[in-house]
Amino acid sequence: MITIRDIANQAGVSVSTASRALNDNPRISAATRRRIQSLAARLGYVPNYNAKSLTRGEANVVGVVFPPSQSSTQGNPFFIDAMRGINRVLTERQYVLSVAIGETSDDVLANVSAMVDQAKVKRFVLLYSHEDDPVADYLRLAGLRFVIVGQPSVSHDDDYVDNDNVAAGEAGATYLIDKLHANRPVFVSSAVDWPYEQNRRQGFKQIATKRGVPTVETQLPRADAPIASITEWLENHPNIDGILATDDLIGLSFYQRWQQVHPDAQVPLVSYNRSISLPLPNVNFHSIDLYPERLGAAAAELVFRKHSTEAGHENRIILPFEQLN
Structure with missing residues (x-):
């Protein structure tokens, strides 16, 4: 492998000069830069981009x-x-x-x-x-x-990149209520309740209010939390007829626990991320793709x-x- 030292030796310059020339440093004359860059191309020199960036004080x-x-x-x-x-x-x-x-x-x-x-x-x-x-x-x-x-x-x-999560919450609620005919839906989020979950909840509640539909909310417990807490909640809410969850994994985990408590109740589930590639048997499951x-x-x-x-x-x-x- 050709190194920058090889180029420096053949060009008759120091390694630092060769490095600066290959990085288009204006402290090196344009003629010298062209000569060394041409030599590097002829020799098939491939830069070590990590080392190159470290000369700027930043890794690639x-x-x-x-x-x-x-x-x-x-x-x-x-x-x-x-x-x-x-x-x-x-x-x-x-x-x-x-x-x-x-x-x-x-x-x-x-x-x-x-x-x-x-x-x-x-x-x-x-x-x-x-x-x-x-x-x-x-x-x-x-x-x-x-x-x-x-x-x-x-x-x-x-600076940030995001979806409009309030609008995403509205879209999920609209589909659940209007298309899947849920009249007593539940909104399910994580125990952390991230800002995007709060925004989706806001959109969900706005649509439910417009439709005059009563709602309930709950959080999926952490993995190390006692299962009795969510089991008791499910036992106390047998009339739920639709689920809007903040992502697929939360939604499916909640649905599985729902089925354990209410094995004869089939309720539609709407969630986010489109992370389940295969159809799920016996689950009326719909996922909104956020294009991550x-x-x-x-x-x-x-x-x-x-x-x-x-x-x-x-x-x-x-x-x-x-x-x-």
Whole structure:
């Protein structure tokens, strides 16, 4: 393999001069840059992009930050699809991704700070948003470039890519009530109750109010919570005739528990992410595709743009979601 030292020796210059010439550094004359770049092309030199970027004080790496979780969040199909979109864009730019995960916010923060201090990572995509997030606070304070998949709190002007989750909640509720004829639907979210879940709940309640339909809400307990809590709730709500859940995994988990308590009751389920590829027997299941791969790709493109604080600028992107018919 041809190295930059080989090029420097053949060109009769120092390694630093060869490196600067290959990076189009204006401190090197245009004639010398052309000569060394031409020599590199003839020799078939392939740059080490990570080393090249380190001369700029930045690795050719984008950190992808998962929400803190004690469960296998990283196995959620939404995140896998989002990472697929991120990776496609990074590959085109000759970057790679590095993942930060942890059970707590402190664990994730330690992972991210190590990326910054030890690996010189200066660009990040956060796959979540919530109030007072120490990771986002750290990145803001350090002046590092980051983009959120999800809508940040109103107290910050972070750049983000998201769906309109209020509208998504309205769409799910409309389909459940108008098409699937639910008259006593339940809205099911996670125990964390992320901002996107709050927005979908808002849309759900707006449509239910317009239709004059009574609603109930519940949260799926954490994996380590006693199952008796949700079992008791299900026993106390036997008249539910429709489910709107904030994602497929939450919806199907809730439905399975519902069936255990009410084995003879068949209720329709509407959720989000289109992460179940095969039809489910004996389940009236409908999922709204949020196109996470597009969200990830848009976030990866955005992380290479400069941040702007102008209202309505293109660094805050709302992408469409699938409409059920």
